[in-house]
Amino acid sequence: MAIENVYQISVINRQQVFWLPQGEPLLMGMEKACQHAINVGCRGGGCGLCKIKVLQGDYQTKRMSRAHISEEEQALGFALACRLTPLSDLVIESDHFKLHTQQPKIS
Amino acid sequence: MRKGVMRPGHVQIRVLDIEEAVKHYVDLIGLIETDRDEQGRVYLKGWTEVDKYSVVLREADEPGMDFMGFKCVDEATIDSLAEDVRKLGIEVKEIPAGDLKDCGRRMQFVAPTGHTFELYATKEQTGKWGVSNVNPEAWPRDLKGMKATRFDHCLLYGDDLEGNLELFETLGFGLAEQVLDPDNNRVALFLTASMKAHDVAFIKHAEKGKFHHASFYLDTWENVLRAADLISMTNTSLDIGPTRHGLTHGQTIYFFDPSGNRNEVFCGGDYYYPDHEPTTWKAEDLGKAIFYHDRQLNERFLSVLT
Numbered sequence: 001m002a003i004e005n006v007y008q009i010s011v012i013n014r015q016q017v018f019w020l021p022q023g024e025p026l027l028m029g030m031e032k033a034c035q036h037a038i039n040v041g042c043r044g045g046g047c048g049l050c051k052i053k054v055l056q057g058d059y060q061t062k063r064m065s066r067a068h069i070s071e072e073e074q075a076l077g078f079a080l081a082c083r084l085t086p087l088s089d090l091v092i093e094s095d096h097f098k099l100h101t102q103q104p105k106i107s
Numbered sequence: 108m109r110k111g112v113m114r115p116g117h118v119q120i121r122v123l124d125i126e127e128a129v130k131h132y133v134d135l136i137g138l139i140e141t142d143r144d145e146q147g148r149v150y151l152k153g154w155t156e157v158d159k160y161s162v163v164l165r166e167a168d169e170p171g172m173d174f175m176g177f178k179c180v181d182e183a184t185i186d187s188l189a190e191d192v193r194k195l196g197i198e199v200k201e202i203p204a205g206d207l208k209d210c211g212r213r214m215q216f217v218a219p220t221g222h223t224f225e226l227y228a229t230k231e232q233t234g235k236w237g238v239s240n241v242n243p244e245a246w247p248r249d250l251k252g253m254k255a256t257r258f259d260h261c262l263l264y265g266d267d268l269e270g271n272l273e274l275f276e277t278l279g280f281g282l283a284e285q286v287l288d289p290d291n292n293r294v295a296l297f298l299t300a301s302m303k304a305h306d307v308a309f310i311k312h313a314e315k316g317k318f319h320h321a322s323f324y325l326d327t328w329e330n331v332l333r334a335a336d337l338i339s340m341t342n343t344s345l346d347i348g349p350t351r352h353g354l355t356h357g358q359t360i361y362f363f364d365p366s367g368n369r370n371e372v373f374c375g376g377d378y379y380y381p382d383h384e385p386t387t388w389k390a391e392d393l394g395k396a397i398f399y400h401d402r403q404l405n406e407r408f409l410s411v412l413t
Contacts, residue, residue, distance in 0.1 A: 046170035046367020
């Protein structure tokens with residue numbers, strides 16, 4: 001199905017598909033479309049709740065908390081959906097958020 | 108028993124983009140920018156606060172709270188309180204004057220929950236912003252956004268609440284409110300060094316050192332509703348509200364700064380004297396304790412932290 005000016009987002013772990021207007025950040029676009037395929041947290045790249053892995057597609061990201069997306073993970077396609085804007089159709093996995101119970105945070 | 112800690116004096120918050128953050132805290136919340144330093148940190152205050160600043164923003168890779176500072180009555184008090192903290196087996200380091208601009212030396216330590224706190228007694232006083240100290244007008248006319256009056260408290264999440272209770276009682280804080288689980292374990296502490304219902308609060312959580320929110324005081328419920336309007340007008344990330352808390356009974360709205368740090372503006376709330384027994388909420392009624400009207404927690408309250 002070809003639709004103008006939208007990208008298809010496939011969230012494979014939840015078996016959900018929705019469409020996002022081009023230029024819209026992934027998480028907030030999903031909320032506007034009344035979809036529930038990615039958990040919504042702070043919407044500012046801080047809390048990590050909307051951590052996803054992109055399996056296919058192009059995208060750009062704004063700065064994300066290193067507490068949740070390390071440089072290595074970023075290179076592997078992990079991202080916070082609130083800071084990610086798709087540049088093509090995407091295939092993603094949501095629900096990658098994990099608590100960090102081991103090391104205390106260093107200020 | 109009070110031991111010379113006066114009030115929450117400052118909080119240093121990490122943000123991902125300093126200029127986006129300044130716009131949020133100044134244009135939306137209505138804080139006043141009072142200075143910047145060579146590290147790029149930005150200093151802010153609410154208009155009723157007499158000291159030069161109460162919020163410090165620092166750009167970093169990871170949002171959250173660097174530290175929260177309490178202002179004490181004099182320099183001798185911070186030395187004696189530092190000694191009391193050391194007796195608990197907690198290391199205290201002295202940070203020299205001037206590390207924070209126009210602030211005296213600070214005695215800094217890490218609490219059992221992993222949060223960094225400090226005590227200081229000296230900071231430049233610039234007076235209330237926009238009003239004189241003699242025959243003052245009711246308010247300055249050129250405030251922005253929510254017109255927050257002051258930095259009020261922080262709510263922090265961490266694991267060792269009993270350790271923190273011992274630490275803060277050592278510093279002369281009182282336990283104004285608590286949440287107890289069915290086995291009478293404390294899962295929330297609302298601590299005060301003043302008449303306010305809380306100057307700092309903690310909720311039990313598996314991770315150490317997490318930041319739930321920094322809170323700013325408004326005068327009226329009408330102002331809380333107006334803050335909600337501004338959150339919508341600016342397309343700011345809303346958490347929940349306007350509503351009322353059961354704990355402290357404050358009227359509140361939660362939202363997020365552009366780096367995902369939670370903010371609160373609130374009004375009202377209960378008062379505390381040192382002879383008050385702690386108010387207790389039961390963990391099984393935590394929904395009503397946190398959000399008095401909905402009477403259920405939203406998922407974000409317990410899981411969204413920086």
